[in-house]
Structures are given as structure tokens and as C-alpha cells.
Amino acid sequence: MTDLTPDINTLLLPFHQFGVNLGLSRIQTLLAALGSPHLSVPIIHVAGTNGKGSVCAYLSNILTAAGYRVGRYTSPHLIDWNERICIDNEPIDTDLAMKILDRVIAAIDPNTPTPTQFEIVTAAMWVYFAQSQVNIAVIEVGLGGRLDATNVCDNPLATVITSISIDHWQQLGDTISKITAEKAGILKPNCPAIIGTLPPDAVAVVTDRIAELNCPATWVKPAVKVPSVEYTSDSTSAADLLPWVEFDGVEYPLALLGEMQLTNSAIAIATITVLRQSSWKISDTAIFTGMANTHWLGRIQWTTWHGHKLLIDGAHNPAAAIALRQYVDTLNTSISWVMGMLSTKSHRDIFEALLRPGDRLYLLPVPGHSSADPIALADIARSLAVDLDSISIHPDESIALTAAITHANTHQPVLCGSLYLLGHFLKQNRE
Numbered sequence: 001m002t003d004l005t006p007d008i009n010t011l012l013l014p015f016h017q018f019g020v021n022l023g024l025s026r027i028q029t030l031l032a033a034l035g036s037p038h039l040s041v042p043i044i045h046v047a048g049t050n051g052k053g054s055v056c057a058y059l060s061n062i063l064t065a066a067g068y069r070v071g072r073y074t075s076p077h078l079i080d081w082n083e084r085i086c087i088d089n090e091p092i093d094t095d096l097a098m099k100i101l102d103r104v105i106a107a108i109d110p111n112t113p114t115p116t117q118f119e120i121v122t123a124a125m126w127v128y129f130a131q132s133q134v135n136i137a138v139i140e141v142g143l144g145g146r147l148d149a150t151n152v153c154d155n156p157l158a159t160v161i162t163s164i165s166i167d168h169w170q171q172l173g174d175t176i177s178k179i180t181a182e183k184a185g186i187l188k189p190n191c192p193a194i195i196g197t198l199p200p201d202a203v204a205v206v207t208d209r210i211a212e213l214n215c216p217a218t219w220v221k222p223a224v225k226v227p228s229v230e231y232t233s234d235s236t237s238a239a240d241l242l243p244w245v246e247f248d249g250v251e252y253p254l255a256l257l258g259e260m261q262l263t264n265s266a267i268a269i270a271t272i273t274v275l276r277q278s279s280w281k282i283s284d285t286a287i288f289t290g291m292a293n294t295h296w297l298g299r300i301q302w303t304t305w306h307g308h309k310l311l312i313d314g315a316h317n318p319a320a321a322i323a324l325r326q327y328v329d330t331l332n333t334s335i336s337w338v339m340g341m342l343s344t345k346s347h348r349d350i351f352e353a354l355l356r357p358g359d360r361l362y363l364l365p366v367p368g369h370s371s372a373d374p375i376a377l378a379d380i381a382r383s384l385a386v387d388l389d390s391i392s393i394h395p396d397e398s399i400a401l402t403a404a405i406t407h408a409n410t411h412q413p414v415l416c417g418s419l420y421l422l423g424h425f426l427k428q429n430r431e
Contacts, residue, residue: 008081008094011101015117022147026115030123031152033107037130038152041071044271045150047141047183048162050320051196051264054256054296055162058268059138062290064088066282071129071137073150075118078298078423079430085125087132100124118142122149146185158192158274159215162267164202165319180205192274193217196267218270222262223247223254242292248273250284253292257300260323265291298422300327305429308405308413312425315416318346321353324416331412334358334389336404338397339417340366340374347372347380350417357387360411362400364393366418397425 031038044059046052053074060072072086082091092100104123108115115123122142129137136157141148164180180202187193187206193215195206210217223245242253247266250273254265269287276282300313300323311328315321328335337359341347355361361381363374374393381391389411394400397415404413415425 007098008101011098011105012081012117012120015115015120020118020143021116022144024147024149024152026113027119027122027149027152029109029112030104030107030115030119031126033109034104034123034127038126041126041129041134041137041153043137043139043153043156044158044160045139045141045153045156045186046160046162047145047148047186048160048196049165049179049183049317050323051162051260051267052140054261054264054294054299055160055267055271056138056140057256057294057296058265058291059271060086060089061294062268062272062282062287063136063138065290065293066280066286068135068280069133071125071132071134071139073122073125073129073137074140075121075142076419076423078419079427081121083297084121085128087129087134092128096128097124100127103127116149119149141183141186144179144182144185146182148186151186154188156186156188156191157278158194158271159186159188160194160196160267160271161186161198161206162196162264163319164198165317176201177205181209184209187213187215189213189215191215194267194270194274195219196263197222218274220247220263220266220270223266223269224262226251250287252287255292255294256296257302258323258327260326298419298426300324305401305413306405308408310401311412311414312422313414313416314419314422315350315354316341316345316418318349318353321350321416324414325353325356328412328414334360334411336360336362336407336411336413338362338364338400338404338413338415339377340364340397340421341372341377341417342366342420343370343372345372345418347377348384351377351381351384351386354416355381355384355386355388358389359386360389360404360407361391362394362404363391364395364397364400364421366421367396367424369418369420397421398428 046056056074060070063070075084077083085092101124139150141150176199184206187209226244226246245254247269250269303310313324315324363377365371378391
């Protein structure tokens with residue numbers, strides 16, 4: 001795809017200054033000026049600390065395979081703004097996105113508080129999905145839930161909370177209970193709620209909220225692995241044999257990597273079950289096809305760099321770092337961690353989750369964002385008393401990766417620490 005996103009970036013740049021400013025009044029005013037497009041779009045609303053993107057990908061793939069016209073809204077984008085807003089897994093056309101964004105910006109009342117950049121894009125999403133007459137949209141919360149710009153629909157088909165852990169504590173609160181209260185803000189009266197595996201403090205908050213709102217609730221346990229069944233689809237070769245898992249009597253192939261996908265996939269299947277109970281026509285074949293063909297960029301993803309195998313993953317908070325460590329432990333090799341992190345993240349906790357004796361650490365800044373200082377990160381890593389083979393600092397990912405692959409015969413290179421870092425890498429190295 002031709003990279004036309006600088007045009008979108010230019011259009012949205014004036015709104016970047018308003019940063020993260022949670023609240024519903026601005027988006028509600030803007031949507032009203034646009035004719036309330038969100039009211040015509042049936043949605044599944046997905047919140048959680050980790051797993052939101054994977055669950056949205058599973059759901060949109062299954063529903064598309066079932067023959068529905070499916071919108072999907074996720075954030076952040078890794079390469080292009082367009083990838084946030086998809087119909088049937090196809091990103092919105094850049095020219096059309098520009099036209100819709102122009103319309104949204106023109107609808108802003110100069111006498112009211114200016115919407116944030118995320119609110120502008122969210123409003124554009126609602127306009128696009130409404131005018132495209134999607135049958136259903138899978139909507140990922142941007143940040144939190146209760147005051148997120150996506151939380152403007154009173155009657156979702158289902159609401160989902162994938163997981164809860166400490167992240168974005170500056171906006172959401174510094175305890176699990178406070179964060180959970182924000183994420184549980186997407187739950188609606190009498191609306192089915194599908195809930196992943198949560199820590200005890202989060203379970204207590206969600207349980208109370210479900211009881212208060214009389215939500216029919218499904219508490220999801222991880223899927224379990226089953227003996228491999230040969231399954232191929234139009235976009236998988238006969239040699240591509242995927243692992244199979246089972247949840248609630250449904251067996252399906254699992255295309256995404258990592259133990260956490262046992263829970264994420266089960267959440268998606270539980271949500272599909274809720275839709276089936278509401279007369280949505282979703283066959284077992286659609287489930288199999290959708291699950292087998294799910295891809296999610298930058299989440300425990302294998303790629304190549306200069307002829308070497310490279311694993312990339314966000315690992316941008318402690319829970320995600322733990323999930324990545326669980327996966328690399330199955331590789332039975334030491335790791336060369338090529339890492340950059342944002343200044344707002346829990347650096348020590350992420351390092352504690354990832355680093356093991358014998359690993360190597362290559363630190364670099366995250367380009368174009370509020371990056372943690374690599375020198376400060378190196379000090380934190382040294383203070384952990386993990387017997388690393390080496391710690392080094394590099395000006396960019398290309399130089400860091402070049403250094404890391406010189407040890408690829410003994411240490412598997414892994415690029416991680418920030419989704420923005422992965423996005424920069426993918427943009428620089430896309431085919």
C-alpha cells in the first residue's frame with residue numbers, strides 16, 4: 001500500500017496538542033453535530049489491559065467469514081492511521097479517510113471545547129461504519145473505558161473485558177480496583193458481559209458492577225489444547241498445520257502465538273456464542289476459517305531482518321512482558337533483547353519479567369515519542385543483579401539489531417518494549 005499517511009498526519013496534527021483528555025462530552029457534542037452515526041451501528045465493545053487487539057481480530061475474522069459486513073476499530077496503529085479503521089479486514093482508503101476527517105473537523109463547533117486527536121478519529125470511524133452500513137462493528141477501547149471516546153453506545157450487543165493489570169496508571173488510577181472501575185465502565189444494563197481471567201481485586205469490582213447492571217455474564221477460562229486435527233483453509237497451505245484448542249465444546253485452530261491466546265481466543269468464542277444465542281448466523285465453519293486466518297501485527301510475531309529470524313512483540317507493560325517471556329522460554333535459547341520503552345511505562349517491572357541470566361540487552365530510544373532515556377534504562381537493568389552477558393546503548397533500531405544479530409547463533413534477537421518502536425521498525429522494513 002502506498003504510504004499516504006503523512007496527509008492524514010498533517011490533518012490531525014493540530015489536535016495532537018490536546019493529548020489524552022478522557023471524557024465523553026466533546027465526542028458526544030461532535031457526534032450529535034454529525035447526525036449521531038454511532039446510533040446506527042451494532043457493536044461489540046472490548047476493553048482490557050492486554051488482549052484487546054487479538055480478541056478484536058478473532059471476532060472480526062469470524063464474523064467476516066460468516067458473511068457479515070464487519071467494521072473493526074483498534075488503536076494504536078503500527079504503520080498507518082488507516083489500519084485503525086477496517087471493514088472486512090480492509091483498512092479504510094486514504095482518500096476516503098481524508099474526506100471523512102474533513103467532514104468531522106468541519107462539524108466542530110468553535111464555541112465548544114476542542115476534541116482530542118483520538119476523538120476526531122473515533123468520530124470518523126463512526127461516520128465511515130454508518131455510511132458503509134456495516135452489520136456489526138468490533139470496537140476496541142482506546143484507554144480505560146468509562147470515559148473513553150468509544151463509550152457512547154447505550155445498547156451494545158456484548159461487552160468484553162479481556163484482562164486487568166497495572167498500565168496507564170497516570171490516567172486510570174494506581175490500583176487494580178481503580179483501573180477495573182474505569183474499564184468496567186463499558187458494561188451496560190442487561191447487556192451480556194464476557195469477562196476474561198482477572199486478579200481477585202478486579203473480580204470483586206466487576207462482580208459488583210455486573211450485579212448492579214443485571215448483566216448476563218460469562219466468566220471465561222482458558223481454552224485447552226487438543227490433539228492436532230489437520231485443517232487448512234484458502235489462505236493456508238496444506239503443510240501449515242495449526243495447533244487446535246477447545247473451549248466450551250467448540251474446537252478450533254489457533255493461529256496466534258503465546259499462551260495468552262488460550263484465553264484471548266476463548267473470550268472471542270464466548271462472545272460468538274452470545275451472538276449465536278441472539279440469532280446471529282455463525283457456523284462452525286466460519287469459526288474455523290476465521291480463527292485459522294487471524295493475523296495480528298506485532299504481537300509475538302516472527303519476521304526476518306537481513307536474513308535472520310527476528311521475533312517482535314510490544315511487551316509494553318508488565319503483563320505483556322510476562323506473556324512474551326513465557327513464549328521465549330519455549331525456544332530454549334538465550335535472548336538478545338533489543339528494546340526501547342516510553343517514559344511513562346513501568347521499566348523495572350518489564351525488565352524483571354523479561355531478563356534472565358545469559359541474555360544480552362540492546363537499548364535504544366523510541367523515535368518520535370516520549371522515550372525513556374536508554375542510559376537510565378541501562379542503570380535500572382544493572383540494578384536488578386541479573387547476570388546479563390552485556391548491556392549496550394544504540395542510537396536507533398537498525399544499529400541495535402545489527403549488533404544483536406552478530407550473536408544470533410547463541411542468542412535469539414527479540415525487538416520489543418513499545419508498540420511505537422515496532423511500528424517504526426515495520427514502517428522502515430515493510431516490503
